[in-house]
Amino acid sequence: MANxxxxxxxxxSEARERQVHVTLAGRSLTLSTAAGVFSPDGVDxxxxxxxxxxxxxxxxxxxxDIGCGWGPIAITMALESPDARVWGVDVNxxxxxxxxxxxxAAGVSNVTVGLPDELPADLRFRTIWSNPPxxxxxxxxxxxxxxxxxRLEVGGDAWLVVSKDLGGDSLQRWLGDALGDGFAVxxxxxxxxxxxxxxxRTAE
Numbered sequence: 001m002a003n004x005x006x007x008x009x010x011x012x013s014e015a016r017e018r019q020v021h022v023t024l025a026g027r028s029l030t031l032s033t034a035a036g037v038f039s040p041d042g043v044d045x046x047x048x049x050x051x052x053x054x055x056x057x058x059x060x061x062x063x064x065d066i067g068c069g070w071g072p073i074a075i076t077m078a079l080e081s082p083d084a085r086v087w088g089v090d091v092n093x094x095x096x097x098x099x100x101x102x103x104x105a106a107g108v109s110n111v112t113v114g115l116p117d118e119l120p121a122d123l124r125f126r127t128i129w130s131n132p133p134x135x136x137x138x139x140x141x142x143x144x145x146x147x148x149x150x151r152l153e154v155g156g157d158a159w160l161v162v163s164k165d166l167g168g169d170s171l172q173r174w175l176g177d178a179l180g181d182g183f184a185v186x187x188x189x190x191x192x193x194x195x196x197x198x199x200x201r202t203a204e
Contacts, residue, residue: 071099128158168195
C-alpha cells in the first residue's frame with residue numbers, strides 16, 4: 001500500500017522476505033528483512049552512525065533498543081554484551097518476528113523482542129540505544145521517549161541518533177526540558193548529517 005508505513009502495527013503489504021548481508025559488532029551475518037519494515041535493504045545510515053560512535057553497552061543487566069525493527073541494534077548489543085539481557089521493542093509485528101529469527105541466526109540467545117505492553121513494567125535499563133521513529137510525528141515520538149527514557153537506572157545512559165534535518169537539535173533541547181532534574185542531555189557527536197544525543201540518568 002502506498003500509504004503504509006514501517007510503523008504500521010500490522011503491515012498489509014506482501015512480506016516479500018529477503019536476505020541481507022551485514023556486519024554487526026565485527027561479525028559478518030546473513031539476516032532476514034521484508035517489505036513493510038524500516039530499511040529493508042540493510043543497516044541504514046543513521047544506525048551505522050550510532051553503532052560507530054557509541055561506547056560499549058553495559059556488560060550486564062537489562063539493555064533496551066527502542067524501535068528495534070528487524071534487529072541490527074539489539075543484535076549488536078547482544079553480541080557485545082553476552083551476559084546482559086537485551087530487549088527490543090517495536091509496534092510493527094512483522095519486524096518482531098524478523099528480529100527474533102535474526103537473533104537466532106546471529107547466534108545470540110539473550111535477546112527478547114515484543115510490543116511495548118509486553119515488556120515487564122518493572123524493568124529498568126542500564127543502556128538504551130535507539131534510532132527512534134522520527135516520522136511517527138512529534139507528539140507520538142515524545143510520548144515514546146517519555147515512556148522509556150525515565151526507566152534508565154541511575155548512572156545509565158541512552159544514546160539516540162537523529163537526523164539534523166529531521167529535528168535532531170530541537171529534540172535535544174526538548175529532552176533537556178522534558179526530562180528535567182535527574183537527567184543530563186548532551187550532543188555526543190555529529191556525523192553524516194546525524195546527531196547522536198546522550199541522555200544520562202544522574203539521580204532518581
